[in-house]
Amino acid sequence: MKAKIHVTLKQGILDPQGKAIEHALDSLGFKNAENVRVGKYMEMDLNEHDKAKAEATVKQMCEKLLANTVIEQYRYELSEK
Amino acid sequence: MKAKIHVTLKQGILDPQGKAIEHALDSLGFKNAENVRVGKYMEMDLNEHDKAKAEATVKQMCEKLLANTVIEQYRYELSEK
Amino acid sequence: MKFGVVIFPGSNCDHDCQHVFEDVLGQQVEMIWHKEPTVSGLDAIVIPGGFSYGDYLRTGAIARFSPVMNAVKEFAQNGGLVLGICNGFQILLEAGLLPGAMLRNRSLHFVCKDVYVRVENAATPFTGACKPGQVLKIPVAHAEGNYYTDPVTLAGLQANAQVVLRYCTAEGQVTPEANPNGSLDNIAGIRNAEGNVLGMMPHPERSAEEMLGNEDGRLILASMLESLRKRPLKMVGA
Amino acid sequence: MKTNTADLKELLSQHNLTDDEYKKIRDILGREPNLTELGMFSVMWSEHCSYKSSRVHLKKLPTTGPRVVQGPGENAGVIDIGDGLCVVFKMESHNHPSFIEPYQGAATGVGGILRDVFTMGARPIAILDSLRFGSLESAKNRHLMRGVVAGIAGYGNCMGVPTVGGEVRFDDIYSLNPLVNAFCLGIAHKDKIFRGTAAGVGNPVIYFGSKTGRDGIHGATMASDAFDDESEQKRPTVQVGDPFQEKLLLEACLELMANDLLVGIQDMGAAGLTSSSSEMASRAGNGIELDLTHVPRREPGMTPYELMLSESQERMLMVAKAGKEEECIRICRKWDLDVAVVGKVTGDGLLRVLDQGQVVAQIPAKALADDGPRYERPYSPPTYQDMLTNLNYDSIPDVKDASAALLSLLSSPTIASKRWVYEQYDHMVRTNTIVRPGSDAAVVRIKGTDKAVAMTVDCNGRYCLLHPYEGARLAVVEAARNLVCSGAEPIGLTDCLNFGNPERPDIMWQFVLAIEGLKDACAHLKIPIVSGNVSFYNETNGLSIYPTPMLGMVGLIEKADKAMTQWFREDGDAIVLLGQTRDDLGGSEYLKVMQHREQGSPPYLNLEAEEALQKFVLKVIHEGLVQSAHDCSDGGLAVALAECCVSGPSTPRGAVVKLGLGSLRRDALLFGESQSRIILSTKPNVVESLLSRATEAGIPAAHIGSVGGDRLIVEVERGRLADGDRIDLPIREVSDRWARALEELLSQE
Ligand SMILES: Nc1ncnc2c1ncn2[C@@H]1O[C@H](COP(=O)(O)OP(=O)(O)O)[C@@H](O)[C@H]1O
Numbered sequence A, B: 001m002k003a004k005i006h007v008t009l010k011q012g013i014l015d016p017q018g019k020a021i022e023h024a025l026d027s028l029g030f031k032n033a034e035n036v037r038v039g040k041y042m043e044m045d046l047n048e049h050d051k052a053k054a055e056a057t058v059k060q061m062c063e064k065l066l067a068n069t070v071i072e073q074y075r076y077e078l079s080e081k
Numbered sequence C: 001m002k003f004g005v006v007i008f009p010g011s012n013c014d015h016d017c018q019h020v021f022e023d024v025l026g027q028q029v030e031m032i033w034h035k036e037p038t039v040s041g042l043d044a045i046v047i048p049g050g051f052s053y054g055d056y057l058r059t060g061a062i063a064r065f066s067p068v069m070n071a072v073k074e075f076a077q078n079g080g081l082v083l084g085i086c087n088g089f090q091i092l093l094e095a096g097l098l099p100g101a102m103l104r105n106r107s108l109h110f111v112c113k114d115v116y117v118r119v120e121n122a123a124t125p126f127t128g129a130c131k132p133g134q135v136l137k138i139p140v141a142h143a144e145g146n147y148y149t150d151p152v153t154l155a156g157l158q159a160n161a162q163v164v165l166r167y168c169t170a171e172g173q174v175t176p177e178a179n180p181n182g183s184l185d186n187i188a189g190i191r192n193a194e195g196n197v198l199g200m201m202p203h204p205e206r207s208a209e210e211m212l213g214n215e216d217g218r219l220i221l222a223s224m225l226e227s228l229r230k231r232p233l234k235m236v237g238a
Numbered sequence D: 001m002k003t004n005t006a007d008l009k010e011l012l013s014q015h016n017l018t019d020d021e022y023k024k025i026r027d028i029l030g031r032e033p034n035l036t037e038l039g040m041f042s043v044m045w046s047e048h049c050s051y052k053s054s055r056v057h058l059k060k061l062p063t064t065g066p067r068v069v070q071g072p073g074e075n076a077g078v079i080d081i082g083d084g085l086c087v088v089f090k091m092e093s094h095n096h097p098s099f100i101e102p103y104q105g106a107a108t109g110v111g112g113i114l115r116d117v118f119t120m121g122a123r124p125i126a127i128l129d130s131l132r133f134g135s136l137e138s139a140k141n142r143h144l145m146r147g148v149v150a151g152i153a154g155y156g157n158c159m160g161v162p163t164v165g166g167e168v169r170f171d172d173i174y175s176l177n178p179l180v181n182a183f184c185l186g187i188a189h190k191d192k193i194f195r196g197t198a199a200g201v202g203n204p205v206i207y208f209g210s211k212t213g214r215d216g217i218h219g220a221t222m223a224s225d226a227f228d229d230e231s232e233q234k235r236p237t238v239q240v241g242d243p244f245q246e247k248l249l250l251e252a253c254l255e256l257m258a259n260d261l262l263v264g265i266q267d268m269g270a271a272g273l274t275s276s277s278s279e280m281a282s283r284a285g286n287g288i289e290l291d292l293t294h295v296p297r298r299e300p301g302m303t304p305y306e307l308m309l310s311e312s313q314e315r316m317l318m319v320a321k322a323g324k325e326e327e328c329i330r331i332c333r334k335w336d337l338d339v340a341v342v343g344k345v346t347g348d349g350l351l352r353v354l355d356q357g358q359v360v361a362q363i364p365a366k367a368l369a370d371d372g373p374r375y376e377r378p379y380s381p382p383t384y385q386d387m388l389t390n391l392n393y394d395s396i397p398d399v400k401d402a403s404a405a406l407l408s409l410l411s412s413p414t415i416a417s418k419r420w421v422y423e424q425y426d427h428m429v430r431t432n433t434i435v436r437p438g439s440d441a442a443v444v445r446i447k448g449t450d451k452a453v454a455m456t457v458d459c460n461g462r463y464c465l466l467h468p469y470e471g472a473r474l475a476v477v478e479a480a481r482n483l484v485c486s487g488a489e490p491i492g493l494t495d496c497l498n499f500g501n502p503e504r505p506d507i508m509w510q511f512v513l514a515i516e517g518l519k520d521a522c523a524h525l526k527i528p529i530v531s532g533n534v535s536f537y538n539e540t541n542g543l544s545i546y547p548t549p550m551l552g553m554v555g556l557i558e559k560a561d562k563a564m565t566q567w568f569r570e571d572g573d574a575i576v577l578l579g580q581t582r583d584d585l586g587g588s589e590y591l592k593v594m595q596h597r598e599q600g601s602p603p604y605l606n607l608e609a610e611e612a613l614q615k616f617v618l619k620v621i622h623e624g625l626v627q628s629a630h631d632c633s634d635g636g637l638a639v640a641l642a643e644c645c646v647s648g649p650s651t652p653r654g655a656v657v658k659l660g661l662g663s664l665r666r667d668a669l670l671f672g673e674s675q676s677r678i679i680l681s682t683k684p685n686v687v688e689s690l691l692s693r694a695t696e697a698g699i700p701a702a703h704i705g706s707v708g709g710d711r712l713i714v715e716v717e718r719g720r721l722a723d724g725d726r727i728d729l730p731i732r733e734v735s736d737r738w739a740r741a742l743e744e745l746l747s748q749e
């Protein structure tokens, strides 16, 4: 299966990058952009056809490695390749 | 409107981060993950209710700033807040 | 000669460049704030290293939009010498003054150490004082020095001798082990087609004084001086 | 506060306040505090901010001297180096945050110490970091170390301040309490030192830097809180650093200061607005009125409690000269900083906090900043102390294979090259680093003068465990020796005292003895302590770290070209050992690595002998008689010799050395950590005069061998030679083991 994982900063955690991008957009004349938040997006192929198993694996991966759950939250989607 | 933007490395461009994660996953015992690719995910609020206008704006943002089309490709979705 | 050193928010080798041109090479230096829309009376412009705009989004991605960059472009189009060091190189890439882009170092780590580079083209305003194939010891300090460009552009760079510096061993062998960041073809520095714009990852300003244990970088800066002296008297941008 | 006793108890424990402290608060206010006020007291009276357990002892430290411009009490210490210039330096811990989130914890630690230094009017020119982790065999510890190093690099590199040195040691005791201490040094003009004072009633109080968010609320109390497994819940209090913002803040500060606009300035560290405002007011004997309405906010709906306690990073508070507001605001805007006038200096000594026209808190500033509780906590030696020190050496077989032992020591991460660490730090930016990481001390030149400053951070926690008093003295002399070997005269010291839970008499005993040791050694060597920091409660589930009084020492080199390095420079040079080798195996790295014992008494120290040695070495270095100088520390003589051979920038050099055994054990001679020993290399023609001058100065000195060849050979002379008496290794192998060990340990997944 194919896994698509989004890792984003938790609410209220400072996002320096988002802040800088918002500032840059503004000075480029894109005045109407707000609350820019930047996160990570990951794709991978999983050698696993059982959806439930795949889910469990991806969740583990996020908890263990892909997301820093101290400051980040994650969500994922699974799809057939 | 709310814009969700994905910026990923073009196919064929080596992704050191993806490689590293794949390797780390492997040594953590997640043997069945492959082709890990890492990209950026951005969310923002747009003060713009006309979907077409919003589209045009986001496209511009990506072309001008958010993606470096030498190495990256982008895609975006727009939704009502 | 008068060198302009551009200061972006987050530049941090600006003082080092000022020091090396003023105190070591005895030249005039004008510090240029990034909001300046024009420059004048300069013989060359240096875009120093650092973390312009925190390197957020992509290194150099935001800095390239600073007003001063239009002036730099114009200066370059009129044949003025432009040297981009480290973050300055990355900015020149994002600004389209040089082809290609930077990826994260293969190691994913910031790397700060002396490396060796081989002068692949000694017939540029930035390497005139070097012998062809000469090996220079110059430090690098970056996390995104992994140069990339598409095969066609790369072929073009090679064909036009636009690859000016390549990472090599102390003996001058261009090997994967000698490459500190995984850059394509061991590229450490490239010039534009016209030859008046150079981007390089290593820091010549950090290796231009005996007290710092290494003077090889000085050759790059001295080359610029030399070529400016030889050049027909026309002050670019003036 | 209208709360029944049950709720009150709950509330107080949430705020780490005792009933007595609460009573004291009531007496000060003459009423019940409201929640905001309770929060403000809790952070200001936390161990971290109030030093309530340590103050009575810190008072004993020597803090004065002819060069001292500013001792402890300000944001950083200041020492005069002549030419109208001063060095401004301090060391800070960020241990708990780094355990919870290694990257951000370490990064914000660096951000904090940088602010402490540039707040004083200095441009930071060097960072050093001192780290302690558990064994790298554990994946968790490797994760911690990778994150911490990346965090320090991420912040320091972006700021353009070189990280030029540091220290990393490993012991399982630090597994659940890693130590992350950061040192920063800056240069300032003697007549342009700024202090955190709110002088001048009516002067405007201006906030600038980042917006305020809900970051690190209770961070200050957390930092004074022993860990337990529930610490997980405290996680969301971790702050995120923005080094780019801090770089702008730095440049803005220096521009503000250059323009003669300020009365006082202070960064918002732990306890943010509360500490900066109350401390500045208290120092000036004034009050401050803050109107939260004007405080720039990152999030809607923040309460006064949150605004006053937030530890959002990259924020500053300044008291401007009346009428200079506009100019200050213009400069801050130039650097894209948020800025707002948030209050004024008052004469009533009160910190008065308004929000939307309402008074939401009103507390005497002095009560918050200076009148916190003081405890003379009881102390007594732990029952296990004798078990630690009493070691019967006859029960330990002497070294069998000295070559193998040396290789094992060189690949012990505490001794192995730290290249993997410092190559991730930009240690060259500012083009002042004339001795890079890898020698006994880092040396940074001061442009526009002939001078240079040398810096080192040192502490052997194992020595301090075995004998806190001796351990502290040994840390002082090693730091000084590292500076002297670099050609520098020690001129000042900052400390970062990392200990366990001070409410435990055995921990308090370690602390009190360590202070005594610091005091005696510094007093003897006449090195003033001008700033510092105490980090208690480095304890998890009742297990405390080794007492670790980390020291950051600064030395001055009048002529930068006299800077010295530790590695051999030329084949044929003579190798000279200064100082006496004794049976000092106690607490050695050798016993730990080869015998798995962390026991015995730490090495013997005679301060007179140490002082004589240092004076002598400094003299001969300045006379230009010396090619290299390296002090013997972890791993003893054999390891020090190996480091002389392989730690240089060029290819390794071999050496051939002969040592007399006398009545010593072989392992003690080769690997014992006797103090007051320095290895010099010199041109052969000056050896004789050097030796005789050493002897005149009363310093044991021996010509033990010469540089050259492609092997490291150390022979131990006595009647006949047995195998174990000899170290004989290809220098390449020595070099590779030492250079690669750390990287190999860390590259395990
Ligand atoms: N965390 C670190 N960051 C930067 N440099 C370091 C770090 N740890 C060690 N070093 C450098 O490695 C060298 C050896 O360190 P150390 O063994 O502690 O020296 P010494 O024993 O002389 O105090 C020193 O130059 C030191 O500055």
Ligand SMILES: [Mg+2]
Binding pocket: D439, D440, D482, D630, D631, D632, D633
């Ligand atoms: Mg040393």
